[in-house]
Amino acid sequence: MGDRPLHTHPNVGGLHDLVEVRLRRVDQRYTGGRRAMIDLLVTLGHPVSISEIAVHLPEVPRSSAYRHLVDLQGAGVVRRIAAKDEFARFELAEDLTEHHHHLLCTTCGRVIDVTPTPAFERTVAKMVQELAAQEDFHPTSHALDVIGHCARCK
Ligand SMILES: [Zn+2]
Numbered sequence: 012m013g014d015r016p017l018h019t020h021p022n023v024g025g026l027h028d029l030v031e032v033r034l035r036r037v038d039q040r041y042t043g044g045r046r047a048m049i050d051l052l053v054t055l056g057h058p059v060s061i062s063e064i065a066v067h068l069p070e071v072p073r074s075s076a077y078r079h080l081v082d083l084q085g086a087g088v089v090r091r092i093a094a095k096d097e098f099a100r101f102e103l104a105e106d107l108t109e110h111h112h113h114l115l116c117t118t119c120g121r122v123i124d125v126t127p128t129p130a131f132e133r134t135v136a137k138m139v140q141e142l143a144a145q146e147d148f149h150p151t152s153h154a155l156d157v158i159g160h161c162a163r164c165k
């Protein structure tokens with residue numbers, strides 16, 4: 012893991028502007044509730060579950076929190092990560108943060124962010140090219156999540 016949380020954003024004001032633009036593109040407004048959701052993702056700096064959101068934003072009902080996340084996902088601002096449905100976690104879209112991978116624990120639901128080394132990325136890029144070439148497909152990015160058991164659960 013890196014020395015700073017992956018999902019922090021260097022310029023939060025700029026991030027809010029970007030989120031607003033993306034929501035407008037899908038005819039949605041950047042409401043106070045949605046803004047609170049984005050602020051929380053930035054502050055916590057790791058993929059969050061609905062229960063974690065409930066702890067930090069007790070004034071927001073779970074159903075609204077979920078609704079906001081679905082809307083933000085639709086606007087391409089938030090990404091959902093899950094090894095199993097009951098373990099869904101949400102984070103800022105990768106193009107708003109930085110490229111990374113996840114380790115997903117199917118026992119406790121933890122999602123661990125991992126930053127790949129340049130050598131790892133070169134290897135993955137080569138393998139992705141090879142896979143895509145089979146279908147004459149042009150890859151522009153990749154997502155790689157590893158599923159298994161974390162150190163506490165194994
Ligand atoms: Zn675990």
Ligand SMILES: [Zn+2]
Binds near residue numbers: 111135153155
């Ligand atoms: Zn990668």
